[in-house]
Structure formats: structure tokens, C-alpha cells
Amino acid sequence: xxxxxxxxxxxxxxxxxxxxxxxxxxxxxxxxxxxxxxxxxxxxxxxxxxxxxxxxxxxxxxxxxxxxxxxxxxxxxxxxxxxxxxxxxxxxxxxxxxxxxxxxxxxxxxxxxxxxxxxxxxxxxxxxxxxxxxxxxxxxxxxxxxxxxxxxxxxxxxxxxxxxxxxxxxxxxxxxxxxxxxxxxxxxxxxxxxxxxxxxxxx
Amino acid sequence: xxxxxxxxxxxxxxxxxxxxxxxxxxxxxxxxxxxxxxxxxxxxxxxxxxxxxxxxxxxxxxxxxxxxxxxxxxxxxxxxxxxxxxxxxxxxxxxxxxxxxxxxxxxxxxxxxxxxxxxxxxxxxxxxxxxxxxxxxxxxxxxxxxxxxxxxxxxxxxxxxxxxxxxxxxxxxxxxxxxxxxxxxxxxxxxxxxxxxxxxxxx
DNA sequence: GTCGTTTTCGACTATATGGTCGAAAACGAC
DNA sequence: GTCGTTTTCGACCATATAGTCGAAAACGAC
Numbered sequence: 001x002x003x004x005x006x007x008x009x010x011x012x013x014x015x016x017x018x019x020x021x022x023x024x025x026x027x028x029x030x031x032x033x034x035x036x037x038x039x040x041x042x043x044x045x046x047x048x049x050x051x052x053x054x055x056x057x058x059x060x061x062x063x064x065x066x067x068x069x070x071x072x073x074x075x076x077x078x079x080x081x082x083x084x085x086x087x088x089x090x091x092x093x094x095x096x097x098x099x100x101x102x103x104x105x106x107x108x109x110x111x112x113x114x115x116x117x118x119x120x121x122x123x124x125x126x127x128x129x130x131x132x133x134x135x136x137x138x139x140x141x142x143x144x145x146x147x148x149x150x151x152x153x154x155x156x157x158x159x160x161x162x163x164x165x166x167x168x169x170x171x172x173x174x175x176x177x178x179x180x181x182x183x184x185x186x187x188x189x190x191x192x193x194x195x196x197x198x199x200x201x202x203x
Numbered sequence: 204x205x206x207x208x209x210x211x212x213x214x215x216x217x218x219x220x221x222x223x224x225x226x227x228x229x230x231x232x233x234x235x236x237x238x239x240x241x242x243x244x245x246x247x248x249x250x251x252x253x254x255x256x257x258x259x260x261x262x263x264x265x266x267x268x269x270x271x272x273x274x275x276x277x278x279x280x281x282x283x284x285x286x287x288x289x290x291x292x293x294x295x296x297x298x299x300x301x302x303x304x305x306x307x308x309x310x311x312x313x314x315x316x317x318x319x320x321x322x323x324x325x326x327x328x329x330x331x332x333x334x335x336x337x338x339x340x341x342x343x344x345x346x347x348x349x350x351x352x353x354x355x356x357x358x359x360x361x362x363x364x365x366x367x368x369x370x371x372x373x374x375x376x377x378x379x380x381x382x383x384x385x386x387x388x389x390x391x392x393x394x395x396x397x398x399x400x401x402x403x404x405x406x
Numbered sequence: 407g408t409c410g411t412t413t414t415c416g417a418c419t420a421t422a423t424g425g426t427c428g429a430a431a432a433c434g435a436c
Numbered sequence: 437g438t439c440g441t442t443t444t445c446g447a448c449c450a451t452a453t454a455g456t457c458g459a460a461a462a463c464g465a466c
Contacts, residue, residue, distance in 0.1 A: 013309045017220035021424065031445035036425065038443095094307045101304035104297045106216045142377070146357050153356020154349050174345070177392040185384035189377055224454065234415035239455065241413095 002028045003038060004052075007045045012091035016046055016098050016109070047111045050099045053092050054115040058122045060085055071130045071186065075147065076179035078123070082151045083175065097152060120144045133190045143186055150182060205231045206241060207255075210248045215294035219249055219301050219312070250314045253302045256295050257318040261325045263288055274333045274389065278350065279382035281326070285354045286378065300355060323347045336393050346389055353385060 006028035010019045021042060025032050039045045064081050068074045086093040102108040103116060123144040128135070135143075154174075209231035213222045224245060228238050242248045267284050271277045289296040305311040306319060326347040331338070338346075357377075 015220060015305070015308045017218060020422085022422095032425085032447095033427080033445050034443075037445095042424075097307050098304055101301055102218070104300050105218045146377070149356030149358070150353050151356070153352030153354070155352070174349070174392055177388050180391060181384040181388035184387060185380050188383060189380040223452085225452095235417095235455085236415050236457085237413075240415095245454075 001038075003030065003035060004045070004049065008049055008091050008095065011046070011049065011098070012094040016102060043109045043111070046099075046109050047115075049095060050112060051115045053095055054119045057082075057085055057096075058119055061122060061126070065126050068126075069130060072179055072183040074126060074130050075182045075186075076175065078126070078147060079151055079175050079179055079182075082155075086155070093152075093155065100152070120148065123147055127186075131186065131190060135190065143189075146185070147182060150178070154178075204241075206233065206238060207248070207252065211252055211294050211298065214249070214252065214301070215297040219305060246312045246314070249302075249312050250318075252298060253315060254318045256298055257322045260285075260288055260299075261322055264325060264329070268329050271329075272333060275382055275386040277329060277333050278385045278389075279378065281329070281350060282354055282378050282382055282385075285358075289358070296355075296358065303355070323351065326350055330389075334389065334393060338393065346392075349388070350385065353381070357381075 003024065007019075007024045010024045010027060013019070014023075019042075021032065021035060024045075025035050028035075039048070061078060061081050065074055065077050068077060086096075099112055100116065102112055120141065121144075124137075124140045127143055127147070128140055131143075206227065210222075210227045213227045213230060216222070217226075222245075224235065224238060227248075228235050231238075242251070264281060264284050268277055268280050271280055289299075302315055303319065305315055323344065324347075327340075327343045330346055330350070331343055334346075
């Protein structure tokens with residue numbers, strides 16, 4: 001929809017908080033009333049946008065990762081899906097990242113947390129059967145966090161490097177090394193009992 | 204200073220954009236005029252806060268990493284410094300993360316980029332002599348991005364996991380595995396020529 | 407204790423912006 | 437073409453908040 005697209009653009013440009021409804025409606029070339037006819041508030045659009053985005057991402061992950069039984073392959077594919085997904089969708093990456101940043105705050109936008117937790121949940125579900133050991137939920141969650149965090153962490157930092165314009169290309173070239181190292185990371189962390197021990201920390 | 208501390212707290216609570224000057228001055232228990240006597244604007248405090256934070260972090264990194272010649276040890280120490288630094292400094296981590304999120308936007312706060320680039324620069328300078336191969340600057344930058352991104356990426360995601368309250372503890376337990384895998388990541392990426400090749404992508 | 411300087415104060419201004427609302431257009435069934 | 441429903445419109449309201457400013461307090465040198 002015209003409004004959602006305009007919103008996506010403006011949010012990616014100004015950030016969730018500083019984006020103005022007026023600017024969204026202007027870009028979408030509709031009256032302000034139209035906006036409030038379709039959405040109940042600013043929070044509402046943000047929620048819809050992020051939920052849609054993560055929904056798509058999850059679908060892509062599920063589709064491409066189904067049936068993979070090898071940890072390294074799974075991670076490689078997962079990373080690959082992220083890269084391909086965000087490739088040429090810069091606005092969506094910013095949205096994803098901004099949404100995540102909101103979550104570190106005390107009062108983030110209503111309903112932002114749920115889609116992110118679902119997203120993590122799906123990653124966990126894919127990881128679980130492929131990892132040798134039987135892991136408790138919280139440990140799995142930590143691994144899912146590591147996977148998602150590593151990918152977006154690198155991506156987000158690479159971004160502020162001005163001389164390096166073709167991030168996707170660069171990222172793709174690092175993908176293999178990253179998948180291997182993540183797989184080893186998981187294998188080692190699991191085997192060493194670091195995760196099982198962390199268990200006692202507070203689960 | 205009272206004002207800086209109040210500002211830090213409020214920014215970490217509400218986010219850079221939504222934090223109100225009024226709330227900062229109230230918390231600091233000073234008049235509004237006092238704020239504007241010390242800082243020229245909201246941007247000004249943000250800049251000062253982030254620059255101070257990253258300066259401290261860089262100092263800590265330099266101190267602890269000086270003289271380490273082994274890649275794995277260097278990474279382990281680097282990660283360790285980050286963990287220790289942000290341990291019990293939740294507000295500062297949020298600030299760091301929010302600041303980074305701002306950088307993905309078109310018009311981020313004036314002067315936020317510089318301290319982050321300096322921070323990356325220091326990481327690069329430590330990494331460079333320890334890596335076997337001679338790498339071009341942009342490739343080094345990518346590695347620095349990976350290190351910083353991985354650490355904060357995991358940290359930030361782990362945060363939204365509600366059942367897992369002792370993040371620092373958990374993180375500490377994963378530290379070893381992470382350092383090894385990052386070291387391998389770098390070694391492999393360098394050896395495989397992925398970074399050198401990425402060179403052609405746009406350097 | 408006086409006087410110049412530094413620092414503090416909070417009422418006030420200017421403005422920006424989320425959200426409302428009643429009227430009008432567009433649509434579509436008949 | 438008429439009438440009820442859906443959708444659009446943008447002027448308008450209420451409010452929040454960054455930043456100003458003139459006056460007063462605090463300080464400190466002598």
C-alpha cells in the first residue's frame with residue numbers, strides 16, 4: 001500500500017521517533033485523515049511494518065532452511081537468507097535495526113517485542129534438531145541471539161564505513177568464513193558445557 | 204557532573220530522540236537555564252556523552268590489549284574488555300547501541316560518527332600487526348566491524364530474552380568460544396583471500 | 407562589605423506535531 | 437440517477453517541548 005511504503009521510507013530516513021506523520025502522508029500523496037483512517041496511530045504503522053518485515057524474513061528462512069540437517073550448512077543458509085533478504089532492501093534493514101534498538105529502551109513501542117521474539121523462536125526451532133546435544137530452551141535462545149546478533153551486528157557496523165560502498169558484496173565474501181566460525185562457536189560452546197553451565201546463572 | 208549523569212539515565216530510558224530536556228534537568232535537580240548554560244543544545248550533550256563513553260572504552264582496550272601478539276589472545280582480551288566495561292553499566296551500553304542505531308539514519312546527530320570511527324580505528328590498529336597477512340585498510344576496517352558488531356550484536360539480542368537476566372554471566376561463559384571462532388573467522392577470511400578479493404568490490 | 411564575574415533559575419515564547427472531525431468525494435448496488 | 441456506504445480530505449485543536457532571557461543568587465578577590 002502507498003501509505004506503508006511511504007512510512008517505510010520516512011522511518012528509515014529519520015528514525016522511528018523523529019519521523020513525522022505529515023511527511024509520511026505527503027510522500028504518499030494523501031491527506032492526513034486518510035492515514036488515520038487506515039492506522040490508529042504512529043505505533044500502529046510501526047508495528048505493522050516491523051511485523052510484516054519479520055514475517056517475510058521468517059518465511060524466507062523457513063523455506064530455504066527446511067530439511068537441512070548439517071549445522072554448518074544450516075548456518076550458512078541462514079546467513080545467506082539474511083544477506084539476500086536485506087540486499088537491495090536497505091530501508092528494511094534500517095527498520096529492523098531501529099526496531100531492535102527500541103527494544104533496549106524501557107518504554108519501546110507497544111507490540112514491537114512480540115515479532116522479534118517470534119523471529120528468534122523460529123531460528124531456535126531450526127537450530128534445535130541440528131545441534132547434537134539436547135539443550136534447554138534458554139540455551140537455545142542464547143544461540144539464536146548469537147546468530148541474529150552476529151549477522152546484523154556486522155552488517156550494521158560495516159555500514160558506517162564510508163569507503164566501503166558495496167556492503168552486500170563484501171558480506172557475501174565473508175559469509176563462508178562466518179558460517180564455519182559460527183558453527184564451531186556453537187559446537188564448542190555446547191561441548192564445553194558453557195551453555196549448560198550458564199544454565200545455573202538464571203534460567 | 205550531575206547534568207551528564209542525569210542525561211545518561213534519561214537517554215538510556217527513553218532513547219536519544221524522545222528524551223526531554225525537562226526530564227533531564229528535573230532529574231539533575233537544576234533549572235532549565237543551567238542546562239543551556241553548560242550545553243548549547245541536545246545534540247551537544249549527546250555528543251559529549253558518546254564521545255566520553257567511547258573514549259573510556261578505547262582507553263580500556265588500549266591498556267589491556269597493548270603488547271598482545273597472538274590473534275586469539277587479542278580477541279579474547281578485546282571481548283573481555285567490552286564485557287567488563289559494559290558490565291554494570293547498562294545505561295552506557297544502551298547509549299552505545301542507540302548511538303550506533305542513529306548512524307544508520309540519513310540525518311543522525313551531528314558529530315556522532317567521528318567518535319565511532321575513531322573507536323573502530325583503534326581496534327584496527329591493534330588488529331593489524333597481529334594478523335599474519337598484510338591487509339589493506341578497508342579490509343582491516345571490515346574486520347574491526349566484525350569484531351565490534353559481533354560483540355554488541357550478541358549482547359543486544361540477548362537483552363530481549365526475558366528469562367535470561369544475567370546477561371553478563373552468560374556472555375562471559377561464551378567468551379572463550381567466541382574469541383576462538385572470531386580468530387578462526389579472521390584467519391580463514393584472510394587466508395581464503397575473501398578479504399583481498401572483496402578488495403575488488405570497491406575499495 | 408562591595409563589586410565584578412560566574413552560575414543558576416524558571417517563566418515565557420515560538421513552533422512543531424500527533425491526532426480529531428465534519429464535510430465532501432468516490433464507489434457501487436439497484 | 438439515487439441513496440447508503442466507504443474512503444478521502446485538510447483545516448483545526450491541544451499539547452508538548454526546545455530553546456531564550458532578564459533577573460537573581462553565589463562566589464571570590466580585595
